[in-house]
Amino acid sequence: MTKSFGAVRALKGVSFDLHAGEVHALLGENGAGKSTLIKVITGAHQPDGGSIKINGESVSQLTPASAHKLGIACIYQQPALFPDLTVAENIGLRLESASVFRKVNWAIRQQRAAELLKRIGAEISPDAEVRSLSMPEQQLVEIACALGAGARIVIMDEPTASLTQKEQHLLFAVVKDLRASGVGVIYISHRLEEIFALADRVTVLRDGESVGTNKVGEMNESSLIKLMVGREVSAIYPPSESAAGNVVLSLKNLGCAAGGVENISLDVRAGEIVGMAGLVGAGRTELARVIFGITPADSGEILLNGQRITISTPKEAVAHGIAYVPEDRRRHGVILEMPIAHNMTMAIHDRVFPGTWLRFGAERQLALDFTHDLGVKAYGPDAPGGSLSGGNQQKVSLARWLATKPKLLILDEPTQGVDVGAKSEIHKIIRRLAKEGLAVLMISSDLPEVLGMSDRIAVMRGGTITAMLLAKTDAHEVMAAALGKQN
Amino acid sequence: MNTDKHGFKAILLRHETILLFVVLLEWLYFNSVGPRFGSVDNTFDIMRHSVEIGLLALVMTPIILTGGIDLSVGSLLGLCAILFGKFWRDAGMSIPLAAACTIGIGALAGGLNATLITWLRLPPLIVTLGTFSLFRGLAEAITRGADTFTNFPASFLFLGQERWLGIPAQAPIFILVAIGIWLLVHRTTFGRSFRAIGFAPEGTRYAGISVERRLAMAYVLAGIIAAVAAIIYTSRLGQAKADAGMGYELFAITAVVLGGTSIFGGVGTVHGTLLGVAAIAVLNNGLVHARQPREVAGMLTGLLLILALTSSIISKMLASLNARRQTSVTKPIIT
Numbered sequence: 161m162t163k164s165f166g167a168v169r170a171l172k173g174v175s176f177d178l179h180a181g182e183v184h185a186l187l188g189e190n191g192a193g194k195s196t197l198i199k200v201i202t203g204a205h206q207p208d209g210g211s212i213k214i215n216g217e218s219v220s221q222l223t224p225a226s227a228h229k230l231g232i233a234c235i236y237q238q239p240a241l242f243p244d245l246t247v248a249e250n251i252g253l254r255l256e257s258a259s260v261f262r263k264v265n266w267a268i269r270q271q272r273a274a275e276l277l278k279r280i281g282a283e284i285s286p287d288a289e290v291r292s293l294s295m296p297e298q299q300l301v302e303i304a305c306a307l308g309a310g311a312r313i314v315i316m317d318e319p320t321a322s323l324t325q326k327e328q329h330l331l332f333a334v335v336k337d338l339r340a341s342g343v344g345v346i347y348i349s350h351r352l353e354e355i356f357a358l359a360d361r362v363t364v365l366r367d368g369e370s371v372g373t374n375k376v377g378e379m380n381e382s383s384l385i386k387l388m389v390g391r392e393v394s395a396i397y398p399p400s401e402s403a404a405g406n407v408v409l410s411l412k413n414l415g416c417a418a419g420g421v422e423n424i425s426l427d428v429r430a431g432e433i434v435g436m437a438g439l440v441g442a443g444r445t446e447l448a449r450v451i452f453g454i455t456p457a458d459s460g461e462i463l464l465n466g467q468r469i470t471i472s473t474p475k476e477a478v479a480h481g482i483a484y485v486p487e488d489r490r491r492h493g494v495i496l497e498m499p500i501a502h503n504m505t506m507a508i509h510d511r512v513f514p515g516t517w518l519r520f521g522a523e524r525q526l527a528l529d530f531t532h533d534l535g536v537k538a539y540g541p542d543a544p545g546g547s548l549s550g551g552n553q554q555k556v557s558l559a560r561w562l563a564t565k566p567k568l569l570i571l572d573e574p575t576q577g578v579d580v581g582a583k584s585e586i587h588k589i590i591r592r593l594a595k596e597g598l599a600v601l602m603i604s605s606d607l608p609e610v611l612g613m614s615d616r617i618a619v620m621r622g623g624t625i626t627a628m629l630l631a632k633t634d635a636h637e638v639m640a641a642a643l644g645k646q647n
Numbered sequence: 648m649n650t651d652k653h654g655f656k657a658i659l660l661r662h663e664t665i666l667l668f669v670v671l672l673e674w675l676y677f678n679s680v681g682p683r684f685g686s687v688d689n690t691f692d693i694m695r696h697s698v699e700i701g702l703l704a705l706v707m708t709p710i711i712l713t714g715g716i717d718l719s720v721g722s723l724l725g726l727c728a729i730l731f732g733k734f735w736r737d738a739g740m741s742i743p744l745a746a747a748c749t750i751g752i753g754a755l756a757g758g759l760n761a762t763l764i765t766w767l768r769l770p771p772l773i774v775t776l777g778t779f780s781l782f783r784g785l786a787e788a789i790t791r792g793a794d795t796f797t798n799f800p801a802s803f804l805f806l807g808q809e810r811w812l813g814i815p816a817q818a819p820i821f822i823l824v825a826i827g828i829w830l831l832v833h834r835t836t837f838g839r840s841f842r843a844i845g846f847a848p849e850g851t852r853y854a855g856i857s858v859e860r861r862l863a864m865a866y867v868l869a870g871i872i873a874a875v876a877a878i879i880y881t882s883r884l885g886q887a888k889a890d891a892g893m894g895y896e897l898f899a900i901t902a903v904v905l906g907g908t909s910i911f912g913g914v915g916t917v918h919g920t921l922l923g924v925a926a927i928a929v930l931n932n933g934l935v936h937a938r939q940p941r942e943v944a945g946m947l948t949g950l951l952l953i954l955a956l957t958s959s960i961i962s963k964m965l966a967s968l969n970a971r972r973q974t975s976v977t978k979p980i981i982t
Contacts, residue, residue: 492849506839
């Protein structure tokens with residue numbers, strides 16, 4: 161099975177099979193292709209090649225509606241229920257045939273909901289408003305819907321990400337019941353212990369390829385991690401040439417309850433690139449948002465060049481010489497409707513436009529300098545940000561922050577969704593900046609990138625830093641720390 | 648290059664240019680129908696009658712550029728007119744002092760809008776819908792719906808009714824405010840920030856711009872200018888009643904949108920707004936000269952709005968079609 165998005169091939173010939181009455185775990189790094197595979201199976205994406213067979217019958221042109229009819233149900237991390245309707249109404253909406261005018265038989269609706277909930281052992285009232293349910297309870301309602309629809313294939317995408325220990329056990333019991341009743345379950349999780357507790361077989365995806373399907377009994381944690389990480393870091397990354405200087409940024413027990421990060425201690429030196437690894441949701445972006453003042457810290461200290469500072473707004477962060485190239489380029493990094501020249505001067509209004517009067521000539525010159533310097537491909541400084549490719553938008557976002565002449569540059573997924581060429585250009589730029597003495601904190605889910613670019617690597621898990629590793633570490637170690645395993 | 652925004656064809660297709668033609672057509676038509684329409688006296692009459700709505704439309708422009716709206720300006724005009732009368736007649740203040748206090752009240756009222764919008768993060772539509780009722784209600788409560796302020800001194804009525812240097816005396820104030828707002832929107836970093844907020848409020852925050860302060864500025868400015876408009880209104884009519892400026896907020900918004908400012912924020916010009924004001928003012932005055940009933944004015948204003956917006960959307964579609972055809976042939980690249 162293959163699936164491409166533009167120039168990026170998200171799935172490269174993945175084969176995957178699921179037996180009835182089996183829990184088959186799907187494992188892989190962020191961006192390995194798990195979500196894409198799921199989307200193909202549920203009909204949300206059409207594969208570019210390959211075939212899908214269900215019960216031996218070839219299925220073509222799978223759409224979400226036909227996947228539903230074929231008994232494929234997917235339970236996402238965030239349940240997709242209507243919060244203002246009751247449990248019975250939500251179940252009814254999924255299961256009852258839809259036509260414009262139809263009498264609702266409340267008694268039958270109620271009864272069915274009660275039966276389904278009982279079957280999965282959930283103690284939820286059919287009359288309860290979904291809004292009032294906890295996250296796991298909502299997931300149970302989703303499972304009830306899947307059961308009611310006669311699902312033969314149930315896909316669970318990180319179902320335990322937000323569950324407590326007790327709730328997990330309840331969920332595990334339900335999954336085991338499903339298996340016993342002959343349902344095939346595809347189970348996606350980053351938590352290795354769950355896979356060992358629950359799954360029969362496990363398939364590991366890496367870079368859109370399947371690197372093996374094995375019986376869980378034949379694997380151990382170490383061998384799984386090895387499969388996930390696999391390759392060696394290739395030599396495509398420019399070598400580090402800078403010697404670390406003074407400590408520029410120093411965090412001491414920094415925390416922010418609203419941002420979900422706690423007890424962060426970290427130093428970043430001038431000329432140093434500190435990589436930040438971790439799984440999605442580990443709190444890396446949240447930490448960046450705390451340092452940049454979007455969700456200000458409520459405990460601990462931030463020291464910049466040895467001086468204690470408080471940052472409660474992005475404006476203050478910018479004034480202190482902190483720059484943040486955000487993860488969500490299209491929403492936060494670049495204003496798509498505005499010319500790239502305007503985008504590039506946004507953070508330095510005070511400097512380019514003294515006395516608040518716009519100076520179009522100076523702005524244009526600055527934009528031309530940066531487009532030239534960073535190799536931005538655009539038809540000119542007037543080109544709207546949205547007309548550029550992802551990699552070039554990222555360079556515009558970078559230019560905006562380099563224009564502030566920062567002391568500390570925080571990069572959040574600097575090469576996400578960027579094509580290979582632009583990616584290596586961005587890497588070269590980052591290296592050059594470090595060489596010029598900039599302190600760089602680089603958040604990335606791209607493990608080879610973290611390993612190839614960083615002088616030191618901080619690994620986050622559950623909102624705090626769990627390991628500080630040196631540059632010459634191997635992927636296995638980083639992944640183990642991100643997953644919370646000591647070898 | 649077709650993407651050049653200064654090309655002759657591009658200027659011709661611009662919304663403001665289309666609107667300018669609409670105003671000229673209106674003028675020519677009414678001039679041919681009503682014999683007195685084109686006279687200097689009538690021209691000044693049109694100016695006098697459009698100054699207050701024009702002022703409100705001018706300060707509405709930055710607000711709509713940020714993606715917001717201020718429904719309270721008409722009611723605030725009413726409240727300020729009443730308080731101005733109160734300050735002068737009941738508190739015994741001189742006219743200049745009363746005017747200064749009124750402008751202070753306008754700034755406070757704008758500050759109230761700004762506070763609710765930026766601190767409580769409530770949508771501007773809801774906040775100003777609330778203050779729309781609040782300000783009008785206060786004006787009515789203060790006058791108990793009956794009190795009217797009249798008998799202002801002639802020196803004050805001069806501002807609204809006489810000529811100064813050959814033009815209506817309130818015109819210089821309007822021109823000054825128009826120039827000020829134009830510079831603010833088109834030539835300062837504040838205007839740039841308004842647009843950025845209109846396009847992407849979160850993105851603007853991430854660029855280290857204080858979104859709250861910029862928004863507060865726009866709403867406070869609206870309050871101040873609404874107070875100025877209230878003083879001119881009182882002077883023009885020679886009286887202040889609680890219903891002053893009723894419905895003006897909608898005329899102002901109509902003028903801004905007619906002038907090509909996107910109600911979603913980001914896109915728009917102050918000269919567009921001025922043309923929008925002119926188009927509405929000429930239409931309303933011209934219909935009187937064409938001996939049409941007053942109801943026709945509202946209908947035609949609506950029609951004008953719809954026509955102007957469709958024509959500019961169609962011309963934009965044509966332009967982008969052309970642009971696509973061009974860029975597919977040659978793609979100029981700067982590296």
